[in-house]
Amino acid sequence: PPPPVSEDVRQRQAEHEAAAEAELEEAKRKAAERRAALKAIEAAQEGSEESESADDNEENVTGEDLTKWKEEEELREKKQAEREEKDKLSWPAASELPPVPRVLQPCLDVLKDGKWVERHVLGTDKQRWTLGRAVGEVDFSMNHATISRGGSGIYLMDLSVHGVQVNAQRIEKNVRVHLKDGAMIKFGAFHKPRIMMVRGRPFLWCCLWAAAFALENGENSVDTSYAVAVDATGEIISGVSSQAEPMSLNAILPHWPEAAVTQQSSRSPRGPSKTEAQADVNEADSEDEEEDEEEEESEVPEETAQPQEKDAFAFTYRQRVAGSTPTGELGIGTPSVNLNMILDTGSDKFVAKTWSTIKAELDKIDAGASEEIFPSARLYNHNSSKSYMQLFMSSHGKKVPRQGFIAYGSGMAITVEGRETIRIGGAEEYVSMQKFPISEISLDSLQILHSSKGISGILGLQHMMNRSLGQSFYSKLRDKRVLHSFGYCRGKKNDGTFIWGDKFSDGKAVAVEGQMHWAVKLSNMRVRHRKHSHKASSLLSDDVDADSPTGKPSTHAHHKKFHLCRDSSPCVAVIDxxxxxxxMPSEAVRLLTKTLDVSSDCSNMDQLPNLHFVLGEDVEISLPPAAYIMKVKLPWLPKGADDKKSSGSGDSQESSDAEGSSGTEATRDQPKAKVHSAESKAAEAPAKASKAKPHRHQHLPLELTQQEVVDTFQAEVESFVEETRRQQGLDLRAVLAGSDLAQLLKNTSTLCMPAIVPLDRETQKGTLLVVGGPLFERYYTRWSWPEGQKPKVFVQDLHKAEACSAKEDAAAEESEEEGSKDAAGKMTVWRSHEKDGRMIRAEKSQRHLKSTVSADLSEMPSELRQERLAGG
Structure with missing residues (x-):
């Protein structure tokens, strides 16, 4: 049922209306008195030319007084008209409001003309929002909720533990608030104001800290929060927020003073005769304690001179990366500890799992045990780093460590904010950025951060051309003239090369549309069938985009048409x-999946068409099936009644090694599809009998009836599907549509499906798409923002790209040789983020487990995580 409006709320609303009426009556009374005085003065001036004596005790009424009274009266009349106009907007009844959501986060209900329009749950890190007169003219960014407003009241629903404040006063739940002239909507933790604002023209920033929500009327701001000012009509009153793209709520870190960049020669530890090109990027600031115990940021004097022009953009480093999302080592702290980080062009922050994360997890299980366990030297511990700087915030008059709240689509995390030295590069040539903001996860519900030997975090590399949206590691390096471009070459063995300071000129340029994202125009997406003689095994071979030897498009009836992002429907894509x-949009996913008609058993891979689209104005992209089709390893499940009759007990014995397989780790090798014939069964029986091992689940109970066996198998299938959806975000039923999943799981060990997921978002520049791994499988990509120019993305065929054919350095070659010695078989599983559909592919060998995931981390339920920790 919808939430009722409490009596306290109604009473406060009635008191507010009564106070407004009393104020109006008082204004009318004073206005009447002034009008009477004005008439008396005019009559006195007409009857007598002499003024009252200067010795009279009563005050003289001058022309300035009359002018002032007129202005005050006009102002009161204007405010009264505005109040009456707002009062026309009736507050909707409780039955007209949607039910309270279960998510314990602040909510914002948007109302227009007294009726409920939409609800948005606040508190996720990566959001965008806009305020304006038209509800329809909003900006939807990738995987982000939006907040829009149509010029009427807003309804605050406080469902968080942080509380809601209006005009710095804590309020109860479910309160209606009008945005007044010069008001500020503010997201953030509430501290005592300390930065004075110009009346009526407050700084226009926006921030999401602890998922709390407040509205303040244009007086003071908070040093850790940003706000936006609007006028009485709901229109933004400053040009800062009215740029092409609205502010991003994921810019939650404060804007620190500009850093000092230096390049100097240093001695190599290998010998005094070698020099190392080192670039130190200092976040030039320090913290000074004040009497009010609030944090004070001040600039630290530069220790070394700026680099000369000839040294500008001189840093180049080819880094070996692994996984379908490039994951490489990055040094942090002093002494430096290497972390395995995703190099992500779709985000802007440094978020990492450290010893603080592990210790907080141990404290939840056994606080005493956490004191007996110590981190190894290979795990980053800020207590052991000489360069770590703790950031603080004021809480109840005390100085406490600054915390941040990060919410992903499938989980949330509380982080401890600080600054640290970050380093990329080799032993002799590297870049070191000092006092760079880092977020250490201290408490979370994110599964991937707790997997053995998984990734440690994410390094955001957005361009951040709009400085009001924040800064990233790349934008810092670019501002300090260390580098202005980087490139990525996808390898053939689930590896690749990430080129920092990429100076190659390969590829065609595509203009970037986004203010912070590497977003480009995308058009004319379609499919074309290839020649049947074409081999799909190589990603580097030239494709023939035709259905006939003449090269003309096919007109066969069985070739369904698919066309997206035409001229009448523009699209924009984030190269991520x-x-x-x-x-892409859900309807496009449905139509494309139907058009491709991929066989779930991967039998028609050589007959699938290429996927084509255009980036920018004229950069034609062609992706073969091997680039956009993913293979999912299916787990072993107990066979049903039919298989029990045909296969005997040997099937159960054969799968004894599959104990423990679940949706969380469905990567084991499964038996291949069987041919159910007398000959095959006779031939397989001796082999199965010889390999049989004792297993407590290898046989179903003998007393089960045939229907019970079928029901048991169906329950196992349902459990697997649900576990796969919950743990990996992959909805097998949605992918397979009309296919019999239970029968498929019996007869195959691998599932083929398009690496395409739904994303329904619109932006000011068109429908939003995300282009990730499939593009990099075929094309070398370079992200570039030279000085004095606008950001661009360059793409080039991998086999034609000079940057990707360049000889690797000795360290990279040694790494490749070492990796080739480990011939252990790899197992692959693709996963999908539940909210935004980002896929995950993890590879596991007998000796190493290297996992690569998207920037939005997947959830691991707390009970499963505790069970894993307890068992390990």
Whole structure:
């Protein structure tokens, strides 16, 4: 049922209306008195030319007084008219409001003309929002909710533990609030104001800290929060927020003073005769304690001179990366500890799992045990780093460590904010950025951060051309003239090369549309069938986009048509290394899946068409099936009644090694599809009998009836599907549509499906798409923002790209040789983020487990995580 409006709320509303009426009556009374005085003065001036004596005790009424009274009266009349106009907007009844959501986060209900329009749950890190007169003219960014407003009241629903404040006063739940002239909507933790604002023209920033929500009327701001000012009509009153793209709520870190960049020669530890090119990027600031115990940021004097022009943009480093989303090592702290980080062009922050994360997890299980366990030297511990700087915030008059709240689509995390030295590069040539903001996860519900030998975090590399949206590691390096471009070459063995300071000129340029994202124009997406003689095994071979030897498009009836992003329906795509899928609108996914008609058993791979689209104005992209089709390893499940009759007990014995397989780790090798014939069964029986091992689940109970066996198998199938959806975000039923999933799981060990997921978002520039891994499988990509120019993305065929054919350095070659010695078989599983559909592919060998995931981390339920920790 919808939430009722409490009596306290009604009483406060009635008191507010009564106070407004009393104020109006008082204004009318004073206005009447002034009008009477004005008439008396005019009559006195007409009857007598002499003024009252200067010795009279009563005050003289001058022309300035009359002018002032007139202005005050006009102002009161204007406010009264505005109040009456707002009062026309009736507050909807409780039955007209939607039910309270279950998510314990602040909510914002948007109302227009007294009726409920939409609800948005606040509190997720990566959001965008806009305020304006037209509800329809809003900006939807990738995987982000939006907040829009149509010039009427807003309804605050406080469902968080942080509380809601209006005009710095805590309020109860479910309160209606009008945005007044010069008002500010503010997201953030509430501290005592300390930065004075110009009346009526407050700074226009926006921030999401602890998922709390407040509205303040243009007085003061908070040093850790940003706000936006609107006028009485709901229109933004400053040009800062009225740029092409609205502010991003994921810019939650404060804007620190500009850093100092230096390049100097240093001695190599290998010998005094070698020099190392080192670039130190200092976040030039420090913290000074004040009497009010609030944080004070001040600039630290530069220790070294700026680099000369000839040294500008001189840093180049080829880094070996692994996974379908490039994951490489990055040094952090002093002494430096290497972390395995996703190099993500779709985000802007440094978020990492450290010893603080593990210790907080141990404290939840056994606080005493956490004191007996110590981190190894290979795990980053800020207590052991000489360069770590703790950030603080004021809470109840005390100085406490600054915390941040990060909410992903499938989980949330509380982070401890600080600054640290970050380093990329080799032993002799590297870049070191000092006092760079980092977010250490201290408490979370994110599954991937707790997997053995998984990734440690995410390094955001957005361009951040709009400085009001924040800064990233790349934008810092670019501002300090260390580098202005980077490139990515996808390898053939689930590896690749990430080129920092990429100076190659390969590829065609595509203009970037976004203010912070590497977003480009995308058009004319379609499919074309290839020649049947064409081999799909190589990603580097030239495709023949034709259905006939003449090269003309096919007109066969069985070739369904698919066309997206035509001239009448513009699209914009984010080129995202943190995603290894293609994301597009739900209807397009449905139509494309139907058009491709991929066989779930992968039998028609050589007959599938190429996927084509255009980036920018004229950069034609052609993706073969091997680039956009993913293979999912299916787990072993107990066979049903039919298989029990045909296969005997040997099937159960054969799968004894599959104990423990679940949706969380469905990557084991499964038996291949069987041919149910007398000859095959006779030939397989001796082999199965010889390999049989004792297993407590290898036989179903003998007393089960045939229907019970069928029901048991169906329950196992349902459990697997649900576990796969919950743990990996992959909805097998939606993918397979009309296919019999239970029968498929019996007869095959691998599932083929398009690496395409739904994403229904619109932007001011058109429908939003995400282009990730499938593009990099075929094309070398370079992200570039030279000085004095606008950001661009360059793409080139991998086999034609000089940057990707360049000889690797000795360290990279040694790494490749070492990796080739480990001939252990790899197992692959693709996963999908539940909210935005980003796919995950993890590879596991007998000796190493290397996992690569998208920037939005997947959820691991707390009970499963505790069970894993307890068992390990």
């Amino acid at each position: 290394t943190g995603s290894n899928i293609l994301a």
